[in-house]
Amino acid sequence: MYKTTIQQIILFFITSVIIIKTGEYLIQLNGITSFTDFGVITLFFISFVLFLNYFSRLAGKIFNLF
16 A cells, blocks of 8 residues: 555544544534534534545545546
8 A cells, every 4th residue: 555545544534533523522512602612613524524535535546436
């Protein structure tokens, strides 16, 4: 495997863990009451965009479609 592929796999797992943890927090959240809540929401959406990026790159490498 190439170095970039290994880095993408590692970042894919990191972003998936961040999405899971912040998603659990968002499920329990009743309303935005502090800047911490806003930060968690922002982190969730930024991680989600990065997750989709890494997923599409890895899927392209696996299936040779892109």
